Amino acid sequence: MNLLIAEDSHGDRMILATLLRRLGHQVYEASDGLEAVAMFVKLEPDIVLMDALMPTMSGMDAARRIKALAGTRFVPVIFITSLASEREQARCLEAGGDDFLLKPYSRVILEAKISAYSRMLNLHRSVMQQRDQIRTQNEQMLSEQRLARRVFDNVAHTGCLDASNIRYHASPLSIFNGDVLFAAERPGGGTLIFMGDFTGHGLPAAIGAMPVAEVFYGMAAKGFGAADLLTEINQKLRNILPVGMFCCGALFEADGKQGSIRVWNGGLPDGWLVRANGERVAIPSMHLPLGVQPPERFDVTMELFPAATGDYVVLMTDGFPESCDAQGERFGEDSVRQVLEGLDAGDHPFDALMARLQAFTGHPDPADDMTLCCLEVGIGGGVTDVAESTPESALSGSGSWHCVYEVRDRALADFNPLPLLLHICMEVPGLRRKSGDVYTILSELYSNALEHGVLKLSSEWKKTAEGFSLYYEERMRRLSDTQGHYVRFTLDHEPRVEAGRLRIRCEDSGQGFERQENTMGARAASVHEYAGRGMGILKRLAKEVSICGSGNCIEIVYDWEFPAQGATSQ
Amino acid sequence: MNDIPRLDEEALAELQDVMEDEFGVLIETYLADSRTRISGLKEAADTGDAERLRKAAHSLKGSCINIGVPKLGNLCFELEVLGSEGRLEGAERLLTAVEQEFEEVARELENFNQ
Numbered sequence: 001m002n003l004l005i006a007e008d009s010h011g012d013r014m015i016l017a018t019l020l021r022r023l024g025h026q027v028y029e030a031s032d033g034l035e036a037v038a039m040f041v042k043l044e045p046d047i048v049l050m051d052a053l054m055p056t057m058s059g060m061d062a063a064r065r066i067k068a069l070a071g072t073r074f075v076p077v078i079f080i081t082s083l084a085s086e087r088e089q090a091r092c093l094e095a096g097g098d099d100f101l102l103k104p105y106s107r108v109i110l111e112a113k114i115s116a117y118s119r120m121l122n123l124h125r126s127v128m129q130q131r132d133q134i135r136t137q138n139e140q141m142l143s144e145q146r147l148a149r150r151v152f153d154n155v156a157h158t159g160c161l162d163a164s165n166i167r168y169h170a171s172p173l174s175i176f177n178g179d180v181l182f183a184a185e186r187p188g189g190g191t192l193i194f195m196g197d198f199t200g201h202g203l204p205a206a207i208g209a210m211p212v213a214e215v216f217y218g219m220a221a222k223g224f225g226a227a228d229l230l231t232e233i234n235q236k237l238r239n240i241l242p243v244g245m246f247c248c249g250a251l252f253e254a255d256g257k258q259g260s261i262r263v264w265n266g267g268l269p270d271g272w273l274v275r276a277n278g279e280r281v282a283i284p285s286m287h288l289p290l291g292v293q294p295p296e297r298f299d300v301t302m303e304l305f306p307a308a309t310g311d312y313v314v315l316m317t318d319g320f321p322e323s324c325d326a327q328g329e330r331f332g333e334d335s336v337r338q339v340l341e342g343l344d345a346g347d348h349p350f351d352a353l354m355a356r357l358q359a360f361t362g363h364p365d366p367a368d369d370m371t372l373c374c375l376e377v378g379i380g381g382g383v384t385d386v387a388e389s390t391p392e393s394a395l396s397g398s399g400s401w402h403c404v405y406e407v408r409d410r411a412l413a414d415f416n417p418l419p420l421l422l423h424i425c426m427e428v429p430g431l432r433r434k435s436g437d438v439y440t441i442l443s444e445l446y447s448n449a450l451e452h453g454v455l456k457l458s459s460e461w462k463k464t465a466e467g468f469s470l471y472y473e474e475r476m477r478r479l480s481d482t483q484g485h486y487v488r489f490t491l492d493h494e495p496r497v498e499a500g501r502l503r504i505r506c507e508d509s510g511q512g513f514e515r516q517e518n519t520m521g522a523r524a525a526s527v528h529e530y531a532g533r534g535m536g537i538l539k540r541l542a543k544e545v546s547i548c549g550s551g552n553c554i555e556i557v558y559d560w561e562f563p564a565q566g567a568t569s570q
Numbered sequence: 571m572n573d574i575p576r577l578d579e580e581a582l583a584e585l586q587d588v589m590e591d592e593f594g595v596l597i598e599t600y601l602a603d604s605r606t607r608i609s610g611l612k613e614a615a616d617t618g619d620a621e622r623l624r625k626a627a628h629s630l631k632g633s634c635i636n637i638g639v640p641k642l643g644n645l646c647f648e649l650e651v652l653g654s655e656g657r658l659e660g661a662e663r664l665l666t667a668v669e670q671e672f673e674e675v676a677r678e679l680e681n682f683n684q
Contacts, residue, residue, distance in 0.1 A: 008629070009603055009629060009632065009633045010599045010600075010602075010603050011596055011599045011600035011603050011633055011636070011637060012632060012633055012636050014589070014592065014595070014596050014599060015585065015588070015589070015596065015636055015637075018588055018589055018592060019588060022588065051632075053625055053628060053629060081632070082628065082631050082632035082635050082636075103632045103635045103636045104581060104635045104636045104638070105636065107584075107588070
């Protein structure tokens with residue numbers, strides 16, 4: 001070790017220096033306090049041995065200076081003294097001294113003390129090294145998290161979370177607390193929102209979020225519905241997550257157009273439907289979290305609610321009710337209920353909940369691991385062209401083709417052919433920009449063919465609350481017996497110069513309009529509905545719409561063209 | 571007081587062992603150092619500077635103990651006490667004793683060093 005001794009008596013200094021050198025140490029010698037401080041700065045010794053009484057600068061003053069210069073570095077200062085009073089010894093320690101060495105020097109004591117301080121120095125150094133290592137690792141982790149966040153944001157962009165009808169709070173680094181929030185417009189209109197809360201924290205929680213984001217945005221853009229998304233997310237998570245890790249989540253599907261919303265809640269706190277008329281409906285978790293059940297046992301049944309413009313849906317992760325005040329008391333789900341019950345007309349549930357939480361915790365910033373989302377039904381809905389966000393495939397498909405696709409029997413009850421049909425159409429490069437139009441046309445045709453043609457349901461029922469339930473119960477019942485029925489799509493596409501024409505013919509096994517004389521009411525309602533809402537949309541989007549056969553077949557012609565150079569599809 | 575030996579032969583032998591060839595230099599250094607300090611003691615006593623007397627006596631005491639000269643060390647301690655109590659009347663007598671003892675020590679150490 002490197003030792004500095006400061007002693008004004010030459011003889012004493014010689015003895016001490018010789019003793020220490022014979023113990024194998026490098027020794028620097030100073031003859032007064034000022035010289036000792038200067039040598040300390042220049043030579044950075046490990047230990048300082050110093051006479052308390054020296055000319056120019058006393059040992060005590062020098063000790064204070066040396067300790068201040070050393071900063072966080074531990075430099076033991078040992079005072080050398082001949083028998084002195086207790087008061088003087090205490091003053092030495094007050095000046096920052098660590099120990100005493102009494103004259104006459106004992107070789108044995110000197111060696112024992114130096115090796116004791118050597119051990120202490122090594123311990124201190126390893127503690128300091130570990131501290132620096134932890135600091136470096138922490139900085140590295142934070143920079144990696146920022147980088148990971150950028151990658152994650154490219155996959156799990158916020159979608160349409162910034163739409164005017166959605167309000168939400170999510171911590172910027174919430175992904176590393178396991179919270180995720182995604183929102184997407186469906187190709188034919190309507191909104192999908194997924195909120196998830198993975199078990200655990202940090203990287204393991206974040207990793208599971210990536211495939212969920214891919215599935216969510218990928219499938220939503222392709223026209224898949226909530227049930228398909230849930231099935232896929234559950235299966236994917238079950239395959240990739242280790243046992244004991246899962247994702248509590250809720251998927252919410254709003255279709256302002258049809259006046260209904262569907263919610264699936266698996267493990268999140270109660271969601272809420274806050275109706276404009278003052279009614280509050282809890283949407284409790286009815287399922288196990290995602291990633292737990294095998295596909296064959298996974299239940300995608302969604303809670304269905306009629307909803308009207310001005311209704312709100314509120315979803316939250318458990319970080320919200322579990323936020324604590326200064327005394328460690330939890331906010332609680334009862335408080336959420338009270339806030340929502342106490343809302344006045346015109347109050348936004350999001351603002352009310354955030355304000356109450358802030359007042360409760362006393363902190364201006366909410367905890368990192370809480371996510372709250374609130375959607376206002378029926379605003380900002382309508383047909384949206386999602387072409388801009390649909391990634392262009394590098395492969396270009398054929399422009400001239402013909403295809404017939406028939407869904408029949410049991411498949412009518414549990415298969416959704418729309419994503420497949422949309423996918424086929426999207427193989428035409430120019431048509432990709434029109435995915436919203438095409439999806440809307442296909443879904444209008446299919447739901448009319450299925451619900452009114454095959455199942456003979458009347459939209460008239462949906463206009464009252466009782467009718468709404470009746471409609472969906474009846475739909476469910478009739479779907480269980482679709483043997484012998486079919487819905488057949490015939491698609492033709494022909495390219496034109498910088499444009500193309502898509503013909504879609506949709507035919508069902510129902511009786512159409514003509515032969516429904518025995519069910520006049522239903523027919524009239526059906527025709528009304530067709531001529532009203534459905535037909536209106538089709539006529540607006542398509543160049544030609546014609547009803548053929550006995551009314552069980554509709555044919556539409558849809559023309560598209562490449563936008564003029566420089567213009568966008570919007 | 572008379573039973574305190576002039577030289578601690580055991581301590582000196584140990585020092586000789588530690589210092590090896592340097593022992594002679596150490597003795598010369600000690601003696602030169604001590605002469606300087608004794609004249610410092612006298613100055614302090616002449617000017618009536620009790621604090622300076624205390625410090626100088628304390629330092630010389632330390633050197634004496636270290637090198638193995640306990641009797642002179644003890645005289646220094648008595649001077650140190652006078653200094654710290656601010657009583658300089660007895661200093662003159664003690665200083666003479668210190669000077670006499672030092673001359674004896676110097677002579678005996680030179681012999682020891684032979």
